Amino acid sequence: MACPDIPRRTIMDDIRILPCGDQALSFQISDRIDPDVNARIIALAAALGAAAIAGVTEYVPTYRALLVRYDPEVLRGAELARHLRRLYASLQPDRAPARLWRIPVWYGGPAALDLADLAAEKGMTAEALAALHSASDFRVFMIGFAPGFAYLGGLPEALHTPRLEIPRQMVPAGAIGIGGQQASINSVAGPSGWRFIGSTPVRLFDPARNPAFLLTAGDAVRFTPVDAATYDRLTARAATGDPLVAPEVLS
Amino acid sequence: MIEVLRPGMMLTVQDAGRFGFRHAGVSQAGPMDQGAHALANALVGNGPQAAALEFATTGGTFRAHSACRIAVTGGTPEVRIDTDVVAAGESHRMEKGQTLSIGTMPDSTWGYLAVSGGFEVPLVMGSRATHLRSGIGALVQAGAHLPLGSHDPRAPCYTTYRQPAPLPATTIIRAVAGPQDDAFAPEVLEQFFGDVFTVSPKRDRMAMVLDGPALPARHGHDIVSDGTVMGSVQVPGSGHPLVLMAESQTTGGYPKIATVIGADLARLAQLPTGRKFRFEKVTQEKAEDLWVHHIRHQRALLHPLRVKIARRRP
Numbered sequence: 001m002a003c004p005d006i007p008r009r010t011i012m013d014d015i016r017i018l019p020c021g022d023q024a025l026s027f028q029i030s031d032r033i034d035p036d037v038n039a040r041i042i043a044l045a046a047a048l049g050a051a052a053i054a055g056v057t058e059y060v061p062t063y064r065a066l067l068v069r070y071d072p073e074v075l076r077g078a079e080l081a082r083h084l085r086r087l088y089a090s091l092q093p094d095r096a097p098a099r100l101w102r103i104p105v106w107y108g109g110p111a112a113l114d115l116a117d118l119a120a121e122k123g124m125t126a127e128a129l130a131a132l133h134s135a136s137d138f139r140v141f142m143i144g145f146a147p148g149f150a151y152l153g154g155l156p157e158a159l160h161t162p163r164l165e166i167p168r169q170m171v172p173a174g175a176i177g178i179g180g181q182q183a184s185i186n187s188v189a190g191p192s193g194w195r196f197i198g199s200t201p202v203r204l205f206d207p208a209r210n211p212a213f214l215l216t217a218g219d220a221v222r223f224t225p226v227d228a229a230t231y232d233r234l235t236a237r238a239a240t241g242d243p244l245v246a247p248e249v250l251s
Numbered sequence: 252m253i254e255v256l257r258p259g260m261m262l263t264v265q266d267a268g269r270f271g272f273r274h275a276g277v278s279q280a281g282p283m284d285q286g287a288h289a290l291a292n293a294l295v296g297n298g299p300q301a302a303a304l305e306f307a308t309t310g311g312t313f314r315a316h317s318a319c320r321i322a323v324t325g326g327t328p329e330v331r332i333d334t335d336v337v338a339a340g341e342s343h344r345m346e347k348g349q350t351l352s353i354g355t356m357p358d359s360t361w362g363y364l365a366v367s368g369g370f371e372v373p374l375v376m377g378s379r380a381t382h383l384r385s386g387i388g389a390l391v392q393a394g395a396h397l398p399l400g401s402h403d404p405r406a407p408c409y410t411t412y413r414q415p416a417p418l419p420a421t422t423i424i425r426a427v428a429g430p431q432d433d434a435f436a437p438e439v440l441e442q443f444f445g446d447v448f449t450v451s452p453k454r455d456r457m458a459m460v461l462d463g464p465a466l467p468a469r470h471g472h473d474i475v476s477d478g479t480v481m482g483s484v485q486v487p488g489s490g491h492p493l494v495l496m497a498e499s500q501t502t503g504g505y506p507k508i509a510t511v512i513g514a515d516l517a518r519l520a521q522l523p524t525g526r527k528f529r530f531e532k533v534t535q536e537k538a539e540d541l542w543v544h545h546i547r548h549q550r551a552l553l554h555p556l557r558v559k560i561a562r563r564r565p
Binding site for chain 1: 270271272273274275276277304310322374376384386387426427429430474476477478479480482484496500501502503507510511512513514535536538539541542543546
């Protein structure tokens with residue numbers, strides 16, 4: 001499905017090709033967080049991959065821009081920019097995610113650092129908050145910051161919550177977070193200012209596992225509540241390298 | 252096998268880097284000074300992908316458990332094999348049981364120890380580069396025994412025909428404006444490309460924080476997160492810029508005022524803490540030319556190497 005509600009002309013007018021030194025550029029199409037914008041970036045990344053242009057070494061789709069790295073001995077930035085404009089002009093972006101992941105979450109336990117406070121703040125029970133979160137359709141806008149860290153869009157407005165002013169020093173891998181209007185799944189342990197409402201036994205990144213990463217930008221995500229006993233059982237399986245989940249292919 | 256008796260600072264195993272995973276949130280890691288790493292490998296007969304040890308300012312002491320060739324690059328620390336002082340920047344033979352000591356580098360930050368055969372720690376996602384933040388590998392500790400790949404310890408030792416250029420007294424680091432230079436007022440951009448900055452002690456393999464003028468952004472310091480590269484100059488809310496390095500985050504939500512050019516990245520990384528420098532603006536096109544020139548020069552330095560005449564043994 002294309003994006004009929006956004007005229008092509010407007011899309012073209014928003015394009016900015018920004019230099020990132022001498023071996024990368026950013027093809028930016030908007031300054032907003034928006035599923036349509038993100039879908040076009042992901043479609044452009046796929047088109048660039050399919051085009052197999054000599055000298056393109058790597059690319060990183062983000063919310064509203066595609067970072068492309070290149071080898072100036074083979075390909076100059078000005079030429080790459082022309083390739084990208086051409087590819088973008090003939091895009092047929094598909095808004096609908098191609099894959100759906102059902103991620104088990106225990107809304108409780110030591111990683112549910114903010115569940116009680118957030119529920120109180122929103123005037124709902126912890127159970128109602130968990131029900132709202134697990135009834136929502138999320139979309140992976142991008143993977144970044146840390147290995148396999150997924151930035152998710154689709155958080156219901158009732159759950160939008162500012163980040164902490166002083167980040168916590170250590171939040172475990174698997175923690176399920178809320179930061180502003182976004183949601184997240186922590187991929188590695190580390191400091192974070194996000195608010196956390198639960199934990200998944202699924203490891204988004206395990207360097208010893210094949211595949212090391214699970215989610216990709218553009219995937220759909222839904223959270224499935226599980227109880228503490230199930231969480232413990234799945235955690236033990238994940239420790240042996242079991243990814244626990246496989247994506248459903250959406251038609 | 253090389254045994255680590257006393258590790259230097261920030262001692263890690265690094266190959267040329269783990270490329271192709273930025274889309275999955277993993278930056279390249281690999282050496283902070285790519286040229287010095289490649290030179291160390293070449294001097295001991297290794298390919299450019301071999302893993303060497305990287306250290307910050309001080310190398311440490313090591314014992315060879317088999318005959319091998321070693322080379323230290325990245326600076327000019329005192330290097331000793333047992334009690335003999337040997338030169339950095341060329342390779343030397345070590346016999347089984349001998350001890351290598353690498354002291355402190357007077358005028359640089361990142362040093363390399365390459366050993367013939369390369370350090371054969373396990374490959375993770377196709378690379379031996381340590382990425383501390385991602386939990387790939389770890390700092391090398393005292394007592395570690397690092398296995399070596401296959402090599403010929405009797406092959407010749409090498410030096411270079413030309414020495415790598417020393418650091419000039421006044422340092423200019425060139426950078427391309429953007430991608431978010433328009434987030435800053437013209438006078439702030441002028442300050443960035445004119446005022447003196449100082450390398451602060453807040454530095455590691457992830458980033459270098461710079462002391463100097465504060466650089467306020469016009470409309471706050473939050474942008475919709477986008478991709479970063481090694482050399483991205485981010486300006487967070489404090490207004491003090493930081494340059495992302497080999498092990499940085501792959502995306503960021505702060506405006507990036509400029510990007511240090513590839514040809515000057517290693518020089519910036521090597522600046523001693525407290526050193527002052529200025530940024531100079533170049534266009535992307537000019538920076539591409541400078542990069543192509545830089546890597547061709549680097550290749551010319553490594554090929555050919557000069558064979559050292561073996562010392563006669565009594």
